[in-house]
Structure formats: structure tokens, C-alpha cells
Amino acid sequence: MREKPFLYVVVCAAGIAGDVRRLIAAAQQSGWDVGVIATPHAVPFLDVPSVEAQTGYPIRxxxxxPGDPRPLPPADAMAVAPATFNTINKWAAGIADTLALGTLCEAYGAGVPTAVVPCVSAELTAHPAYRQSLERLRGMGVRIGEGSAAAGGFRWEEALELLARPA
Structure with missing residues (x-):
């Protein structure tokens, strides 16, 4: 049995993705063990050796x-930060064409508490598909933060605050 709950941090390809270590540190200080799942396009944004050293797990x-061991324990919760327009819309539509999206789609069926902190420009937030996707995710029980597209305005800790609230 694990001593600490396990948090999956799903990272998308937003300009601020390289700062995900802030969320990891905050989660660890709050008593979580953390593993990172990155969209394929997010990987170049990350300092992979540094993040893996911080978490103790490989970035997925x-x-x-088939037959390979699972490198991460099962998730007790998931935080998607920063979450991009593309990932939010695909996730809400049930498109599982990457490990990150497949994991998010499965989380719903497994009842894993999930929080999302968007990092989407004002122009893209105006798109009707985005608003519909957020509504669908809310209907699935996903906890949605305010987020911000600006690096200085993005609050990484918001994901943890959302997960700490009762569902």
C-alpha cells in the first residue's frame, strides 16, 4: 500500500509548460507523489531530466x-495544467489519440477526480466549440479552473485547490 496519494499531472504544449515544476513542488508539499504525462508536443517544452529527478518517475x-510494466502507479487524482484548446476539445469529444488524452478519457470511467486549468487565448475561448467542451467536461464532473494564457497570470496551485474541494 502506498504511503501517499498519487497525482497524475497532464501537461499540454503551452508556452508556460516548462514551469510545471511549480505545480509538482506544490503537490509534493501538499503530500502527493506525482507522475507527469505530457502530450507529445509538450515534451520539447519540458526540462525532462529535471522533471524526472523531481518526481522520481519517467515522463510518459x-x-x-503490451507486456511492459506500468511505470506509474494508478492515479488517485489528475490535474491537467496547462490545458490547451486542442486538448480540452479532444478530451470532451472522447478522442483518445495520445496517451495523455486516453488517460483523461479513462479517468472519467474510473471515477478519478480530475481538475483542469486552461491556458487558452481570449480569441480561442470565444470559439463555441471551446465553451461546449467546458460544459461537457463540467457535466462529467471535471473541476475547471479559471486559468490564464498569460505566464504571469497562470496559477499552478489552482489545480490543487480544485482537487481539494468536495465534488
């Missing part, structure tokens, strides 16, 4: 082969 971005 691709499917494992």
Missing part, C-alpha cells in the same frame, strides 16, 4: 508496449 508521453 507514448503508449507502452
Amino acid at each position: 508521453s507514448a503508449w507502452r508496449r
Whole structure:
């Protein structure tokens, strides 16, 4: 039995993704063990060796082969930060074409508490598909933060605050 609950941090390809270590540190200080799942396009934004040293786990971005061991324990909760327009819309539509999206789609069926902190420009937030996707995710029980597209306005800790609230 694990001593600490396990948090999956799903990272998308937003300009601020390289700062995900702030969320990891806050989660660890709050008593979580953390593993990172990155969209394939997010990986170049990350300092992979540094993040892996911080978490003690490999960053996951691709499917494992049949028979390979699972490199991360099962998630007790998930935080998607920063969450991009593309990921939010695909997730809400049930598109599981990457490990990150497949994991998020499965989380719903497994009842894993999930929080999302968007990092989407004002122009993209005006798109009707985005608003519909947020409504669908809310209907699935996903806890949605305010987020921000600006690096200085993005509050990484918001994901943890959302997960700490009763569902």
C-alpha cells in the first residue's frame, strides 16, 4: 500500500509548460507523489531530466508496449495544467489519440477526480466549440479552473485547490 496519494499531472504544449515544476513542488508539499504525462508536443517544452529527478518517475508521453510494466502507479487524482484548446476539445469529444488524452478519457470511467486549468487565448475561448467542451467536461464532473494564457497570470496551485474541494 502506498504511503501517499498519487497525482497524475497532464501537461499540454503551452508556452508556460516548462514551469510545471511549480505545480509538482506544490503537490509534493501538499503530500502527493506525482507522475507527469505530457502530450507529445509538450515534451520539447519540458526540462525532462529535471522533471524526472523531481518526481522520481519517467515522463510518459507514448503508449507502452503490451507486456511492459506500468511505470506509474494508478492515479488517485489528475490535474491537467496547462490545458490547451486542442486538448480540452479532444478530451470532451472522447478522442483518445495520445496517451495523455486516453488517460483523461479513462479517468472519467474510473471515477478519478480530475481538475483542469486552461491556458487558452481570449480569441480561442470565444470559439463555441471551446465553451461546449467546458460544459461537457463540467457535466462529467471535471473541476475547471479559471486559468490564464498569460505566464504571469497562470496559477499552478489552482489545480490543487480544485482537487481539494468536495465534488
